[in-house]
Amino acid sequence: MKERKKLYKAGKLWVTATLVAFAGIVVTTTSASADDNTVVATPQTSQVNSSVPAPSTSTATPADATSATQNTLAQPANTAVSYAAANTTSWETTTSTLNGPTKLPSNQVQNPRNYTIGVYRNETLIYTYHPQLGDLFITNQAGQVVSQPTTAGTYRLQLSQQGLSNMRRVPDLQGYTLQSNVTTTIQLYQPYTPNTQDYQQNYGSLDGYSIRQTSATEAAIHVAGWHASGASSLMPYGWLIVFDNTRGREIKRVAIDPVNRPDVQAAYRNVYGSLQSGFNQDIIIPLSAAGDDLTIIARYSSDFINGEGQRIDHWFNRINADHGNHAWIDSVQYVNGHFQVNGWHATNQALGKNHHTLIIWDASQGRELTRIPDVAAVARPDLAKAYPTILGADHAGFSVDVPLLPAMVTDNIQFISRYSSTADSNRDYVDYWFAPQQLLSDHRNQGYLDSVNVQNGKLHIAGWHATNQSIGRPYHTLIILNAQTGHELLRYTTKQYASRPDLTRAFPGIVTAGQSGFNVDLQLVPGMGNQPLQIVSRWSATQDANSNYVDYWFAPVTLYRDTANRANLDSFAIQGNVVYASGWHATSQSLGRPYHYLLLFDRTTNREVQRVKVTAANSTRPDVARAFPDTYNAGQSGFNAQFTVQPALNGHELVVLSRWTDDPAGNGNAVDYWFGQTVTPNVPVDKAKQLD
CATH class of the missing domain: 2.60.40 (Immunoglobulin-like)
Structure with missing residues (x-):
C-alpha cells in the first residue's frame, strides 16, 4: 500500500488530497477547510474502480420485496410469529408514532437507524423502539412499495409486519395491544456530493x-x-x-x-x-x-x-450586549388634577431588579417629594427594535399618575426612574435621573372682580382668582377690609368653586384656571356703605386661611358714593297723649344696619321716653329713592310712628331720633339722625286717679 498527500488551495478553502493505492483499487479522500470564519466539517468521497450496480425501482408488493440479500427497507412477507398466543382481551391499547428525519437524500433512507418508534399509553411514552433492517418499508404516492427509491419526491415510510412482530417480542411491551399501521411522510431528494x-x-x-x-x-x-x-x-x-x-x-x-x-x-x-x-x-x-x-x-x-x-x-457578526443605561421622558401632561408622566427606561443593569419605582425629586430644594412604587410595565415594541440586546426593552415603558404638589408650581422637578431588587427600592438599585424641568411654566397670579354690589340685602361678589400657586391650597377665602383703615370687616371661606371654562381657554398654562371662579352673597356689616372696601382673594392650605396662602388684592371699591346722612321729619305733632311722627331717614351708612328705630327723647331730662321699630310696610318711599338714587336705603327710608306719653311729661320738650342699627333691639352699632322739631305734651290729668 502506498499513501501520498497533496495540499492545494481552492478559492478560500485549503484542500488536502490523500491517495491510497491497493491492489486494483484507488481511494481518494479529500478534506477542505476555510481560511475565514466559515467552519466546514471534512466530507469524504471515495472512488472505486470496481463496478457498482445501478439502483433500481421496484413496484412489487411487500411480499415480493423481501430478500435476505437486499439491504433495503422492504416489507417481508409471511413472517412467522414465534411467540405464544395469549389472551388479548384484557390487554391495554397503545398508539405509536414513527419519528425521524422528514427530509433526506434517497440513498440514506435505507438506514433504519435514522428512525425510532414511540409507543404511547394514554398519551404517555412508555417505550422507544429502534427499528432493525426490514422493520420499515417505503411506498410512493400511488401506494406502491419502492425498495430503492431513486426519484426525488414525497413518500410514505411505514412499519412492516416484520417490524410489528419484532416489537411484539419486546418484553416491556408484553400485555399491550400495539398499533399496526404506523406511518410518516418523508421528502426524498437526489443525493449529491458537494465539490x-x-x-x-x-x-x-x-x-x-x-x-x-x-x-x-x-x-x-x-x-x-x-x-x-x-x-x-x-x-x-x-x-x-x-x-x-x-x-x-x-x-x-x-x-x-x-x-x-x-x-x-x-x-x-x-x-x-x-x-x-x-x-x-x-x-x-x-x-x-x-x-x-x-x-x-x-x-x-x-x-x-x-x-x-x-x-x-x-x-454571524458578534451580538455585543448593550451595557448602557437608557431612558427618556416622552411627555408630562396635567390631566384631571394630576400629572401623567410617560416615558421609558431600558437597561440590562435592571436584570434581576423587578421593582420599578418613579421618584419625584425637588431639584430646587434637594429633597424627595414623593415616589410611585410598583410602576406597571408598558409595552414598547419600538424600543425592542432600537435596543435589541437590552433584555426587557420591549416592555420598558411607563405611564405614571403623579399627584399635584405645591412645590411643583415654582420649583424645578426631577424624575428618577429606579429598578430595584427590593420592594422598598432603597437597596440594590439602578437609577436614571432625568433632567430637571419646570412642570408649570405659567407663574402668574391674576384675578378680576366681575361685580361687587348689594343684592337682596346681601353683598354680592363675583370674579375669579387664577394662579398655579393655588395647587395644594384647596381653601378659597374672600376677605373684606376697610380700605382706609385696613380693618377686617368680614371673611368667607369655601372649598366650593365656581366653574370658569372661559379661563381655561384664556390661561391654558394655569391648570386650576377652570375652577378659579367665585360667586358669593355675603352678610352686610356696618362700615361697608360709607368706606371704600378692599377685597382680598386668598388660596390657603388651611381652613383658617392664616398660613401657607397666596393672595390677590383687588383694587378698592366703593359700594355707594353718596354716603351722606339725610332725613326729614314730614310731620311731628301731639294729640292728647299720642305723639305722631312721620318722615324718612336715608343714608348709605345704614348698609349693614338693617334695623330701623324711632326713639322719642325727653330733652328736658335727657332721657329716652319710648322707641318704636319701623316695619317694612311703613318704610316705602319711592320719592326719596328718586331724589337720592345713589343712597343705599333711600327707597325704604320712610317711617310713620306713634308714641304714647304720660302726664308726667307735660311741659317737657320732646324730640324724635331716627336710628339705623345692627342690633335687633335698637342698640349696638348705629347711625342716628336727630330731628330739630320739638313737641310739648299737655296731657289731661285724671284727678280721681291722683286721689287714689
Missing part, C-alpha cells in the same frame, strides 16, 4: 435579533436571517447555535424551522437550497446569559439529532 465550489458557496445574513425575558430563569433571543450553502445538499439539517463569547462556550442549539426566502433564491440561484434558507425563530437561553456578548452560528449538518457529523457553519 470544492459548493463549500465556497456559504452565505448568510443575520437580518435582525432581539432579546426578551420569558420566565424567572430564561430568556428568548429572537433571530431572523438566512444561511445558504451548496453543502446543504449533503448536510440537509439546519441548526442555530448560540455561542457565548463572554463565557467562551456554546450555551444552546436548536434545529432550524426553515422559512422560504425567494429574495435569497433570486440572489443565489446557483446555490443549492437557497429558497428554504431562511429562519425566523426564538432560541431559549439562560436568563443569566442574556447580558453576555453572543454569536449566532448557522449550521448545516448530516446529523438531524444533534447537529454534529458532517457540517458547515456560518458565524
